[in-house]
Structure formats: structure tokens, C-alpha cells
Amino acid sequence: MPKIMKKKYIINIIAVAMVFLLLCLLFDTGLLGRKAAYFNGLVTIGMFYTIIVCSLNLLTGYMGEFSLGHAGFMSIGAYTSAIATTLISDHAELPNIVLYLLAIVIGGLAAAIVGVLVGIPALRLSGDYLCIVTVAVAEIVRVILSNFGIPAITGSATFGKSFAGIAKVSDYHYVFITMVICITVMYCYIRSRYGRALISIREDRIAAAASGINVTKTKVMTFTISAAFAGVAGAIYAHYITTLVPTYFNFSKSSEFLAIVILGGSGSMTGSIVAAPILSALPQLISYVFPEFASYRMLIYAIVLVVVMIFKPSGLFGGKEFSLPNLLLDRNYRKKKVSLDENKA
Amino acid sequence: MKQEDTPVLETKSLGIQFGGLKAVNDVNIEIYKGELIGLIGPNGAGKTTIFNLITGIYTPTTGSYLLCGERMNGLKTHQVVNAGIARTFQNIRLFKKMTVLDNVRVAFNKNMKANLLQSIFRTPYYWKEEADTTAKAMDLLKLFKLDGFADQYAENLPYGKQRLLEIARALATDMKLLLLDEPAAGMNPVETAELKESIKMLREKFGIPILLIEHDMSLVMSICERIYVLNFGEILASGTPDEIASNKDVIEAYLGKEDEGGEV
Numbered sequence: 001m002p003k004i005m006k007k008k009y010i011i012n013i014i015a016v017a018m019v020f021l022l023l024c025l026l027f028d029t030g031l032l033g034r035k036a037a038y039f040n041g042l043v044t045i046g047m048f049y050t051i052i053v054c055s056l057n058l059l060t061g062y063m064g065e066f067s068l069g070h071a072g073f074m075s076i077g078a079y080t081s082a083i084a085t086t087l088i089s090d091h092a093e094l095p096n097i098v099l100y101l102l103a104i105v106i107g108g109l110a111a112a113i114v115g116v117l118v119g120i121p122a123l124r125l126s127g128d129y130l131c132i133v134t135v136a137v138a139e140i141v142r143v144i145l146s147n148f149g150i151p152a153i154t155g156s157a158t159f160g161k162s163f164a165g166i167a168k169v170s171d172y173h174y175v176f177i178t179m180v181i182c183i184t185v186m187y188c189y190i191r192s193r194y195g196r197a198l199i200s201i202r203e204d205r206i207a208a209a210a211s212g213i214n215v216t217k218t219k220v221m222t223f224t225i226s227a228a229f230a231g232v233a234g235a236i237y238a239h240y241i242t243t244l245v246p247t248y249f250n251f252s253k254s255s256e257f258l259a260i261v262i263l264g265g266s267g268s269m270t271g272s273i274v275a276a277p278i279l280s281a282l283p284q285l286i287s288y289v290f291p292e293f294a295s296y297r298m299l300i301y302a303i304v305l306v307v308v309m310i311f312k313p314s315g316l317f318g319g320k321e322f323s324l325p326n327l328l329l330d331r332n333y334r335k336k337k338v339s340l341d342e343n344k345a
Numbered sequence: 346m347k348q349e350d351t352p353v354l355e356t357k358s359l360g361i362q363f364g365g366l367k368a369v370n371d372v373n374i375e376i377y378k379g380e381l382i383g384l385i386g387p388n389g390a391g392k393t394t395i396f397n398l399i400t401g402i403y404t405p406t407t408g409s410y411l412l413c414g415e416r417m418n419g420l421k422t423h424q425v426v427n428a429g430i431a432r433t434f435q436n437i438r439l440f441k442k443m444t445v446l447d448n449v450r451v452a453f454n455k456n457m458k459a460n461l462l463q464s465i466f467r468t469p470y471y472w473k474e475e476a477d478t479t480a481k482a483m484d485l486l487k488l489f490k491l492d493g494f495a496d497q498y499a500e501n502l503p504y505g506k507q508r509l510l511e512i513a514r515a516l517a518t519d520m521k522l523l524l525l526d527e528p529a530a531g532m533n534p535v536e537t538a539e540l541k542e543s544i545k546m547l548r549e550k551f552g553i554p555i556l557l558i559e560h561d562m563s564l565v566m567s568i569c570e571r572i573y574v575l576n577f578g579e580i581l582a583s584g585t586p587d588e589i590a591s592n593k594d595v596i597e598a599y600l601g602k603e604d605e606g607g608e609v
Contacts, residue, residue, distance in 0.1 A: 188466075188467060189465055192459070192464030193457050196451050196454065197451060199442075203442055204438045204439070206422075206438060207434065207439070207440065209421070209426070210426060210431070210515075211454070211515075212427055212452060215423065221461075
């Protein structure tokens with residue numbers, strides 16, 4: 001590892017740790033008093049939004065394909081992990097952290113499997129056609145969930161079309177660490193030879209193939225990784241909200257994720273990391289601060305989108321990354337490391 | 346013609362038909378080690394189609410082609426590249442929003458071994474391989490005097506340099522045969538001279554055989570050892586530059602028949 005990278009890693013780790021400590025300070029010491037639970041919720045939601053938006057950014061920004069079906073992958077992760085943990089906790093008393101880890105692993109794996117199955121046939125298409133297929137996949141999942149319901153598998157949860165009584169194990173400490181790991185993994189993926197291959201496909205598919213890149217394999221792999229992280233986000237959601245309703249994972253949820261990616265800047269991880277928490281919290285904050293405007297909160301979304309698209313069509317960060325180490329060490333050197341910015345969460 | 350046992354590239358009555366149109370028909374080309382072969386012909390003769398056939402973008406409907414004696418029909422483009430045929434494109438196809446360095450590094454991908462987990466967890470092997478690849482890529486860029494642009498986006502390079510970068514990228518795939526599709530198109534005389542030097546340098550340094558499509562006759566005539574002339578998808582003539590220059594059929598294909606008052 002080059003020396004400069006070691007320095008950068010240390011700076012990033014310190015920055016992430018500081019954000020983490022700040023959150024602990026806010027929520028664990030009772031500084032916010034009775035409001036702590038409310039803001040805690042906003043932050044947790046913001047964090048799983050960050051994961052799913054970054055995973056969608058992998059497709060939109062780096063592969064150059066739109067997916068309007070990420071809510072579908074999220075719901076697969078959410079339901080699978082919820083069923084699994086409910087079953088497991090019926091038979092054995094496990095500590096929260098173990099249950100949480102099981103949930104995100106199972107959720108991620110389930111979504112990844114569906115991602116491969118969908119990706120292999122669907123990625124023969126590109127552009128609008130692929131987009132339509134992803135919409136279809138998400139809708140199929142949603143319709144299946146809302147019509148069949150969850151069979152009664154255990155006594156501790158109530159069943160039917162909604163799924164309640166899921167163990168509440170998504171503690172924000174865990175979620176924060178999960179988010180940092182997810183983002184780091186995705187970032188390293190993009191900066192590796194796989195990421196270079198991926199971006200070359202976005203730039204010119206034929207030239208990429210003529211440079212020896214296996215286009216189909218790279219695309220399916222990325223699609224799978226993206227789906228897996230959507231599944232992880234779903235698992236976190238399920239074990240935070242504790243009640244799942246199929247209609248939550250509808251088309252407008254998918255398009256909301258896509259809107260956040262575009263707004264933050266497609267092809268910029270930092271953009272997603274900044275935009276996701278803000279935009280996920282914005283509607284909540286509006287209804288919290290101005291209860292009388294609560295019903296207009298979706299309108300704010302549209303206004304924010306339109307304004308950004310007019311003044312900065314490439315999104316807030318426009319394909320660029322913000323790097324704290326480079327800011328500190330070298331002003332000229334672009335690139336490097338995402339992490340920071342959770343302070344917006 | 347040099348006498349070697351197996352040609353690097355051999356096409357055996359290669360052809361492709363789009364509907365009723367025989368775009369390429371019964372083409373036999375042989376390229377031996379170290380040769381620089383020109384492929385010329387009027388617009389629409391099927392030159393680029395032959396390139397697309399050889400690189401697996403199209404699948405031949407008749408005939409076959411062999412690389413060092415290995416049958417290559419039906420391979421996908423990236424498999425053809427991995428087998429050792431690299432190409433450039435008529436209308437430049439660079440990865441515009443990637444740096445010049447990354448454009449070349451992408452092409453090294455096929456020889457890199459770090460797997461997904463090694464890449465994500467950035468093991469020492471990953472760092473070593475990245476450093477090696479970067480060094481190799483920089484060496485290639487230096488050959489074409491592009492090392493000063495390494496950090497710039499490829500789209501910001503001047504036209505002539507973009508052409509050279511495309512050749513550098515093709516070289517990075519570590520090929521046995523290089524296909525150049527009109528490298529001098531749109532270049533000014535200075536850039537063409539530069540390109541000529543680069544091609545000469547390539548042959549001296551790497552000794553790889555090159556198949557060159559080119560409309561710039563002075564360039565083709567001055568550097569190619571043998572030339573194939575293509576017209577309406579078929580080989581019209583082949584031979585040394587002198588033979589081609591005096592060949593009646595070739596002149597006719599380019600300028601039309603004398604008594605008909607010539608349509609090009």
C-alpha cells in the first residue's frame with residue numbers, strides 16, 4: 001500500500017469515527033431529551049436510504065443503466081430477512097447483534113440471488129428497455145407479496161398482507177457501521193479493475209469489448225452487487241420499522257431512489273451520501289416543523305428536483321467526489337475516498 | 346511473401362450476408378509474422394466489415410478465420426481480444442470520461458488476476474498489481490508521447506493524440522495481431538507523418554503484424570509490404586504496392602472505366 005494512501009485511510013477513519021461519536025453524543029447522552037427518539041429515527045432511515053441510493057448509483061452512475069426496480073430488491077431483502085429472524089428467534093434466544101447480522105446477510109444474499117436471476121436475461125437489454133424490465137420485476141414482487149401474504153410460520157408475529165412483530169434490532173450504532181462498510185465496499189469496487197471495466201462499458205460498450213472486457217459478466221456482476229446492497233438496506237428497514245406493508249415498496253419508492261441519485265449527481269458516491277439523508281429526512285422534517293404543510297411535503301421534492309435540474313443538471317456533485325484527505329493533504333490531487341459526510345445523516 | 350509455417354491470420358473464403366446483400370464474399374487474406382498489410386478499397390467495399398468479422402462483432406455466414414492456426418469463428422469480441430486480436434476504430438471510440446491513463450489500464454484488465462475480494466479488501470497483492478499495471482500503462486503512453494496527458498480526460502485530447510491513444514489502448518491488450526481502421530482519417534499532414542513514425546516504431550519495437558485499412562494512398566504505398574484491394578466485398582487484387590499501383594482493375598475500381606466516362 002502506498003504511504004499516501006495510509007495517511008488518507010487514517011484521516012478517513014478518524015472522520016468517520018468523529019461522526020459516529022457525534023451521533024452517540026446526540027442520542028445516547030440525552031442531549032436531545034425527548035426528541036432523541038424522533039431524530040434517531042430520521043438518522044436511521046437516512047442511513048439505509050444512503051445504502052440503497054449508493055447501490056442504485058452503481059447502476060445509474062457507473063454502469064449507465066437506469067433501474068426503476070430497486071424497491072423490489074429492497075422488499076425481497078426486507079421480507080426474507082424478516083421471515084428468517086422471526087423463525088430463528090422463535091427457536092433460540094439470540095443477542096440483538098447476532099440477529100441483526102443474520103438479517104442483513106440473509107437479506108443481502110436473497111436480493112443478490114434474485115439479482116442474478118433477473119440480471120442474466122434482463123441485461124441483454126439496455127437503456128429504456130432494461131428500465132421497463134426492472135419496473136416489471138419490482139411490480140411482480142409487490143403484487144405477489146400483497147396478494148399471497150406471508151404464511152403463518154410462527155406464533156410471535158402476526159400475518160396477512162402486512163407483516164408485523166419483526167424484532168427491532170436495527171440499532172443506529174450497527175446501522176452506521178453497516179453503512180460505512182457498504183459504502184467502502186462499493187467504493188473499492190468502483191476503484192478496482194472491475195470498476196474501470198464497468199465505467200468503460202458505460203462510455204463505449206463496443207470499445208470495451210474490443211479491449212477485452214467481458215461486457216455481460218461485468219454488467220451482471222454489478223447488477224448483483226447493487227441488488228445485494230438494496231437487500232441489505234431492506235433488511236435494515238424491516239428490523240427498524242418492524243412492520244412491513246407491500247405497498248411501501250411501490251413504484252414511487254423506486255423512482256424516489258432514482259431521483260435522489262440524480263439529484264446528488266449520478267456517478268458520484270459523495271453526492272448520494274449527501275443527498276440521501278437530506279432528501280429522506282426532508283419530508284419528515286417539513287411535517288414536523290410545519291404540521292399544516294404536511295400534505296404538501298411531496299411537492300417539496302418536485303420543487304427541489306426541478307430547481308437542481310435547472311441550475312445544475314449534472315446533480316449536486318456532478319460526477320465528482322469530495323475527499324477530505326485530499327482537501328487536507330493536496331488540493332490538486334482529485335479523487336480518493338468517500339466516507340465522510342455522514343454528518344448530514 | 347515471407348515463408349512461415351502458419352500465418353498469424355488466415356481467412357478462408359470468409360463472407361457475410363445481410364439479407365440479400367453479400368457485404369463480404371469469399372475473402373482470403375493471409376498475414377505472416379511481422380508483416381504490415383494494407384487493405385484498401387472504395388467506400389462501402391466492406392473493409393470495416395472484414396474487421397468486424399475478424400473481431401467477432403459480426404458472425405461470418407460463410408468461411409472461417411484462423412489466428413495462428415486456431416479457428417476463431419463464433420467467439421465473442423472479448424474472447425477474440427483475449428486470443429490476441431486487437432483493433433482500433435474508424436470513428437474514434439475512446440472512453441471519453443475516463444483519464445488517458447485509465448483508458449490504457451482498462452485494456453490491461455484481461456491479464457490482471459486480483460479477484461473481487463482482493464480488490465474490495467485491497468490486499469497487498471491488489472496494490473502490487475495496480476502499481477505494476479500503472480507502470481506498464483505509463484510506459485506505453487511514453488512510447489506515444491502521451492504520458493504528459495495521463496491525468497486528463499480522453500475527450501480533451503487533440504484529435505491526432507486521440508488516435509494514438511486508441512492504438513496505445515489496443516497495444517495494451519498484449520495482442521498477436523493489430524488491426525488499424527483508418528488511423529490517418531481526418532489527420533493533417535503533420536499528424537499523418539507522426540502516425541507513420543509511430544507505426545514504424547511499433548514494428549521495430551514489437552514486431553507484431555499489422556493489418557491496416559487506409560484511404561491515404563501515399564501512407565499505404567510507402568509503408569505496407571503487401572496490399573489487398575477490396576471492391577464490392579470481394580478481393581480484387583493483391584500484391585506489392587508497385588503491382589497494385591499499376592493494376593488496371595484497381596484503377597478502374599477507383600476511377601471507373603475509361604470509355605464510360607467514370608463514376609467513382
